[in-house]
Amino acid sequence: MKLHLESVSITGVEFAERTGVADHTLYINKKALQELLEEDPHFARVAVELATPGDPTRIVNVVDVVEPRCKIEGGEDFPGVLGKTVSAGAGITRALKGVPVVVCDRHPHWVHSKSLIDMSGPGAALGRYGAMTNVVIDPLPHGEIGDWDYAHSVKVAGCKAAAYLARAAAADQVDGLETFHLEPAAGDLPRVAYYYQIYSPQHDARGIPDPIFYGYPIATTLPLVVHPNEIIDGAVLSGYTIRMMESYSIQNHPLIFELFRRHGKELNFAGVVVGVASMESARRPLAALMVGNLVRDTLKAEGVIMTKPLGGAPTVDLGEAAVACEQRGVKSCLLVQLFNPETFLDSEAMFNDASLNAIVNTGIIFDTASLPPLAQIIGGTEDTPVFHDTRRQVAGEELEVEQRFICGCLNQLGASSATAVQY
Amino acid sequence: MQISAVVDVAKMVGVSRLIRGYSITSPVCDPHLDPEKEKAMRRKYLDKALAMLQEEGREGEFQTIE
Amino acid sequence: MRIVHYLNQFFGQEGGEDTADIGVLVKEGPVGPGLLLEKLFQGEAQVVATVICGDNYFSANVDKALDEGIPLIAAQKPDLFFAGPAFHAGRYGVACGALGTAVSERLQVPAVTGMFPENPGVDIYRKGVYIIPTGASAATMKEALEKMAALGRKLYRREPLGSAAQEGYLARGLVKNEFLDSPGAVRGVEMLLRKLRNQPFETELPLPRFEAIPPAPKLTALSNATLALVSDGGLVPKGNPDRFKVSGNTVFAAYEIEEFLGNPFQVAHSGYHHSEVRKNVNRLLPVDVLQEMAQEGEYGNLLPVFYSTSGNTTTVQSSKAMGKGIAEKLKESGVDAVILTST
Numbered sequence: 001m002k003l004h005l006e007s008v009s010i011t012g013v014e015f016a017e018r019t020g021v022a023d024h025t026l027y028i029n030k031k032a033l034q035e036l037l038e039e040d041p042h043f044a045r046v047a048v049e050l051a052t053p054g055d056p057t058r059i060v061n062v063v064d065v066v067e068p069r070c071k072i073e074g075g076e077d078f079p080g081v082l083g084k085t086v087s088a089g090a091g092i093t094r095a096l097k098g099v100p101v102v103v104c105d106r107h108p109h110w111v112h113s114k115s116l117i118d119m120s121g122p123g124a125a126l127g128r129y130g131a132m133t134n135v136v137i138d139p140l141p142h143g144e145i146g147d148w149d150y151a152h153s154v155k156v157a158g159c160k161a162a163a164y165l166a167r168a169a170a171a172d173q174v175d176g177l178e179t180f181h182l183e184p185a186a187g188d189l190p191r192v193a194y195y196y197q198i199y200s201p202q203h204d205a206r207g208i209p210d211p212i213f214y215g216y217p218i219a220t221t222l223p224l225v226v227h228p229n230e231i232i233d234g235a236v237l238s239g240y241t242i243r244m245m246e247s248y249s250i251q252n253h254p255l256i257f258e259l260f261r262r263h264g265k266e267l268n269f270a271g272v273v274v275g276v277a278s279m280e281s282a283r284r285p286l287a288a289l290m291v292g293n294l295v296r297d298t299l300k301a302e303g304v305i306m307t308k309p310l311g312g313a314p315t316v317d318l319g320e321a322a323v324a325c326e327q328r329g330v331k332s333c334l335l336v337q338l339f340n341p342e343t344f345l346d347s348e349a350m351f352n353d354a355s356l357n358a359i360v361n362t363g364i365i366f367d368t369a370s371l372p373p374l375a376q377i378i379g380g381t382e383d384t385p386v387f388h389d390t391r392r393q394v395a396g397e398e399l400e401v402e403q404r405f406i407c408g409c410l411n412q413l414g415a416s417s418a419t420a421v422q423y
Numbered sequence: 424m425q426i427s428a429v430v431d432v433a434k435m436v437g438v439s440r441l442i443r444g445y446s447i448t449s450p451v452c453d454p455h456l457d458p459e460k461e462k463a464m465r466r467k468y469l470d471k472a473l474a475m476l477q478e479e480g481r482e483g484e485f486q487t488i489e
Numbered sequence: 490m491r492i493v494h495y496l497n498q499f500f501g502q503e504g505g506e507d508t509a510d511i512g513v514l515v516k517e518g519p520v521g522p523g524l525l526l527e528k529l530f531q532g533e534a535q536v537v538a539t540v541i542c543g544d545n546y547f548s549a550n551v552d553k554a555l556d557e558g559i560p561l562i563a564a565q566k567p568d569l570f571f572a573g574p575a576f577h578a579g580r581y582g583v584a585c586g587a588l589g590t591a592v593s594e595r596l597q598v599p600a601v602t603g604m605f606p607e608n609p610g611v612d613i614y615r616k617g618v619y620i621i622p623t624g625a626s627a628a629t630m631k632e633a634l635e636k637m638a639a640l641g642r643k644l645y646r647r648e649p650l651g652s653a654a655q656e657g658y659l660a661r662g663l664v665k666n667e668f669l670d671s672p673g674a675v676r677g678v679e680m681l682l683r684k685l686r687n688q689p690f691e692t693e694l695p696l697p698r699f700e701a702i703p704p705a706p707k708l709t710a711l712s713n714a715t716l717a718l719v720s721d722g723g724l725v726p727k728g729n730p731d732r733f734k735v736s737g738n739t740v741f742a743a744y745e746i747e748e749f750l751g752n753p754f755q756v757a758h759s760g761y762h763h764s765e766v767r768k769n770v771n772r773l774l775p776v777d778v779l780q781e782m783a784q785e786g787e788y789g790n791l792l793p794v795f796y797s798t799s800g801n802t803t804t805v806q807s808s809k810a811m812g813k814g815i816a817e818k819l820k821e822s823g824v825d826a827v828i829l830t831s832t
Contacts, residue, residue, distance in 0.1 A: 190685045192678075202447065202761055254674035266682055280446040281428035303685045305677050312760060312802065313447060316431050333681035335673050336694065339802035340737050341664050345694060347805040348664075352435050352696040358684045359694040362673040366737075367666045389735070403666060410666075414674025419693060421652040423663040427831035435697070436805075439704035447761050449772040450722075450830045454765040465771060465778045469828070473788060476826045477711055480704025 001087075003229045006072070006094040007176035008169040013050055013099055013133045021169040026099055028135065028165070037137065037160060042153040044142040048161075049378050051102070051134040055119040058371075059136055060380035060395045062115040062407050063105040063151075063241050065129060065248040066158045068096040069234060070166035077163040078234045080215030081156060088214075089229030094174065096166055100248050102134040102407075103158035104379030109147040113241035115407040116386060116395070123371040123401075127408035128415075137161050138379045148208060151240040158247075159237070180229050182271065185264035193270040193301035194228070194255055195291055195325075197308040197318055198236065200277035210239030213274075223275035223290040225298060228256045231272065244365070244404055244412045245309060254415040255305060255335075270301040275321070277314035284320055292324030307335045307413050312350060319351030326355035333358040337365050337412065338420045345422045362411070363418030365404040372398050424475050426450050426468060430485045439480030442471055443487045464488075490534035490645060493565045494523045495558075495572040495588050497581045501541030509580075511543035513557045515565075522630055526571060529638040538565045540588075544580035551583065555591050562588075567598050569645050572618075574603030574633040575610065577625040586614025593618055599644035603633040604659075611659060619644070620659040662806070697805070714825040717792040719815060721800030722766065722773045722832040723758025724749070733799040735759035739807045741798035741815055746776055749795070760801035761832045773830055792824055800831060 009024055016027035030048050037046040051057045069077070074091015076083025102117060117129045124130025137157055141150055201209050201219040209219030214235050226235070237247045256272070263269040273294045278284040295304050304325050308314040315336050322332040334356065338348050341364055349359065373396055377384070382396025386405070393399055403409045403418070410416050424440030427433050428447045444450035445464075452464040467488045475486065498508040500521045519527045519536035527536045540561055547554040562570065570592040572585035582604045589600035594617065603621040604611050611620055619640055623633040636657055643650060652667070653660040669676070676693070683690040708714050725733055726749060731742040736759050754770065756763035766773045779791050796815045800808070819827060 190682070192681065192685075204762065206764070207762070254672055255677065258674050258678050262678065267678075279428075279448060281430065281443045284431075303681050305681050313429060316429055320431060331681065331684050333677050333684065335677050338664055338694075340804050342662055342737065343664055343804040343806070344660055344662055345664065347697045349694050349696050350432055350435075352698070354696070356696065357692055358680050358690060359692045360673050360677040360680060361693040363666045364664045367664070411673075414672055414677055417669045417672045418666045419669055419673070420664045421667045422654065422660045423650075423652050423665055424827070425829040425831060427829075429831070433831075436699045437702050439702070444831070447832050448763070449765045450832060451775045452772055454769070454772055461769075462771075462777065465775045466782075469775055469778050469782060472828050473711060473782070476708045476714075479707055482701065482704065 001090045001182070001227050001229050003089055003180040003233055004092045005178045005180065006092060006174040007097045008094065008173050009097045009175055010099045013135065015050070019168045021173050026096065026165065026168060033161060033164060036164060037139065037157045040153050040157065042142055042145050042150055043139040045140050046157065047138040049136045049138065051117070051119050051136055051378060053119055053124065053131050053133065056375040057119040057378055058374040058376070058395060059102055059104065059117040059119070059134065059378045060114070060384045060386065061104040061106050062102055062117055062379065063154060064103040064158050064238055065246040065407060066101045066103065066162040067248050067251045068099060068101060068162045068165040069251065070094055070163045078159040078237070081237065082159050082163060085214055087230065088233040088235040089227050093233055094166055094169060096169060097176070099133050099135060099165070100129060101158055101162045101165065102129065102136045103154055104136060104138045105151065105154045106138070106380060107141050107145070107147065107150045113243065115242050115405045116401065117407045118371055118374060121372055121374065122369060123406055126369055126403065127406040129408045135161065135165065136378050155237070155240060180232070180260055182228065182269060185268045189264070189266065189268045190303055191268045191270040191299070191301045192259060192303040192305065193295045193299045194259060194272045195295065195304050195306040195321055196231070196272055196274045197277060197306065197314055198274050199239070200310045200314045201279060202277065202310065202313055212237055212239050219276055221276055223273050223287055223294055225294060226272050226274045228260070228269070228272045232256055242407060243309060244410045246407060249411050249413055249415045252415070254413055255307065270299040273299065277308070277310070277317045284317060287317065288320040288324040291321040292328045292330070295325050296328040296330050301330055303331045305333045305335070309412055311339060315350045319353065319356060322356055323353045332356065333360065335360045335362050335412070335414050337362055339365060341366050345420065360414065361420050362414060362416065363403070364420040365402065365410060367403050368400050369403055369406060370398065371401055424472055426472065434483045434485060437482045439482045440475045441485040442468060442475065443485050490530065490568045491566060492527070492534050492536045492569045492571060493538050493540060493562050493567040494519060494526060494536050495540045495585060496520060496523065497584065498541060498543040501539060503541060509543040509545040512546050513540065513542045513554060513561060515540055515561050522634060525631065526634050526638060529635060534569065537567070542584060544578070544584065547584040548580040551587050554584070555587060558588060559591055559595055562592060563596055569641050570598050570600040571637055571641060572600070572602040574621070574623045574630070574637065575608060576623055576627055577605040577608055579609045582608035582610025583613065586610035586618055586620070590614050590617025599641065601637045601641045601644065603637050606659060615659050616662045621657060622659050708826055711788050712786065713789045715789050715792055715823055716779070717819050717822070717824040717827050718774055718776070718779065718795040719827050719829045720774055720795065720831070721798050722830065723756045723799035723801070724770065724774060724797045725755055725757045727753035727755050729755060729757050733757035735799065736801040738799040738801065738803055739811070741796055741811045743794045743796050743818065745794050747793065750776065758799045758801050758832065773832065775830070792822060
């Protein structure tokens with residue numbers, strides 16, 4: 001499976017008569033994009049706005065960030081979501097760099113899981129999208145729509161906008177190319193696998209999971225082998241809310257990219273095992289042993305690095321999977337988070353098997369930041385609620401926001417440089 | 424004694440009478456069973472619990488209802 | 490800058506163990522180690538008074554000693570307060586910790602003390618007063634005072650304080666995010682490569698060590714035994730009257746079982762999906778089965794009250810404290826055994 005990922009670096013964005021790219025500037029026919037997105041009858045209207053670094057702008061109700069990507073050859077745009085369900089990960093994909101699509105969801109469901117992006121002030125420094133020009137897609141629901149139907153429409157709209165914008169660039173504007181090809185590297189390099197615990201159904205309201213894998217839910221899957229190319233090429237998107245794993249960070253998966261970067265130099269990237277957290281106790285040892293076996297026997301790895309979503313139960317699962325690998329002679333490294341701001345680091349790990357001695361702590365998710373009010377609000381209004389665990393606060397005020405809701409600040413795949421430090 | 428689906432944490436801290444619960448969201452029975460069977464399963468858990476209370480505790484181990 | 494310094498009877502030059510019962514007194518200016526402390530500030534500050542108390546007197550009644558000592562300290566209008574260092578002396582450590590915490594909280598004056606990390610005063614007071622780690626004996630006095638003075642100066646100047654590791658104080662039980670040069674993914678790959686090459690590496694999260702707790706002896710007379718139900722699944726009467734936090738909770742409450750079952754309830758726990766429990770609370774609190782078993786004579790009786798808490802991202806410290814608290818109440822009620830259900 002060989003993927004050619006072309007990139008077009010964009011340094012400016014403007015609304016214009018015609019959509020296109022010239023001299024690294026993206027021109028967007030706003031009306032055309034709006035009409036495209038408004039084809040979905042679930043929307044009353046779709047606003048499209050630009051948010052540039054330094055603007056006194058707060059983008060609220062953010063439920064995803066998607067990098068503009070389109071399939072030039074050998075597949076479909078966002079297969080299973082926009083396009084037909086065909087394999088991702090091969091052929092030619094074109095990306096626009098530096099101009100993410102930010103997707104807002106104003107439906108009053110799931111208030112606590114919406115994120116924000118500040119374009120100036122301390123919030124802009126904390127979240128990486130504050131340093132990029134964002135194309136903000138802001139739909140409004142049409143009439144009474146159920147939670148999932150609307151969330152799905154919003155997800156599709158983000159992908160549609162991303163594909164539309166990516167198609168604005170012509171072949172002669174491509175200025176970067178990365179090739180992803182997992183040929184076994186020559187030499188005696190250690191084989192390193194990645195165990196990607198991709199989902200946990202513990203918060204699925206009414207037991208309905210998010211369709212994150214080729215537009216299909218995999219909330220109860222036992223561990224399976226997936227090609228890393230597929231993951232970064234649109235086969236995996238974030239769930240209906242960001243939860244520190246926005247689609248952009250999966251398309252630019254920091255671990256997969258880092259393992260490819262070192263492939264053939266310091267390591268042999270052995271591949272990826274994907275799994276989900278167990279809710280039933282009988283399932284946990286089964287999933288763990290399967291991860292161990294797949295990593296050791298199918299991927300033939302000597303080392304494995306692991307990430308997980310959400311909170312505590314997935315962390316415990318990850319520990320079990322890691323112990324299973326260590327018991328099979330595969331050395332592990334885990335990326336986990338801390339949850340309690342009033343604690344001691346040496347009592348926070350949710351496992352204590354001595355073999356789990358290589359842990360990366362990617363931050364405390366409940367640490368808060370104070371964000372001053374900003375003059376302009378996109379994706380909502382001054383009265384849009386912003387989550388606070390003990391009181392009500394709204395977007396137009398000075399905010400005390402948990403860093404997990406500042407999009408691009410924390411990331412469970414390891415994209416962020418945050419780490420929790422003892423005070 | 425404790426009934427918990429997440430036995431790993433309980434084992435780690437040294438719980439000495441531990442039954443592995445059914446699931447995180449329903450520790451003492453399978454909520455998808457018919458009500459009578461569900462209650463019968465709860466009874467199995469509690470029978471086991473009383474039995475373990477009458478045995479010596481063993482840190483870092485757990486039992487199941489099978 | 491006005492400094493008030495606290496010393497025990499020995500360092501305060503009142504005597505040795507024979508004067509450990511003396512009450513709280515004030516001396517003008519620095520005493521003993523206070524002289525070095527003052528010198529470290531190079532004219533910027535003066536130790537205007539030294540408060541002294543016997544270790545026995547203080548530890549016998551901490552509240553009383555605080556009520557007597559704090560006004561004496563306040564009267565000196567301090568800008569900065571130092572206690573000890575207490576090294577490994579337990580009673581002295583408690584006095585230093587208690588005073589430092591009280592000065593900080595009640596007088597809003599920055600407070601610093603120093604103790605050997607295993608001094609019992611550390612665990613009790615580390616959150617309330619800045620504690621510099623010291624050696625076990627007074628041989629390390631100079632170094633201890635230097636570090637205490639440096640931290641005190643920063644606190645007085647209201648300079649932003651860094652982490653425990655950066656500033657050299659004992660961890661106070663707060664955790665905050667810092668942003669390193671390298672993203673977590675890169676740190677992870679590098680750490681794994683070092684582990685694979687058998688090269689040294691440093692984990693970013695140490696593994697916990699838990700004290701061994703001997704199991705309670707088995708029950709021998711089950712037919713007479715009183716059982717109690719406890720759950721950490723966050724069960725609360727509607728309205729959450731005891732204000733359980735849905736995560737990081739630190740409180741527990743007792744609810745009368747019949748009253749609880751007969752009235753609307755909710756789940757104050759954001760770590761699991763509670764629809765199954767809300768449809769049938771017996772799935773978490775198996776009262777139906779336990780009541781039948783009592784009637785059948787399988788055991789003595791079920792305590793009419795159950796103990797509830799919410800165990801989502803609870804710290805080890807809070808869990809221990811709640812466990813002890815619940816256990817005390819259960820013992821008072823004559824309970825012989827507990828069934829704890831967890832989500």
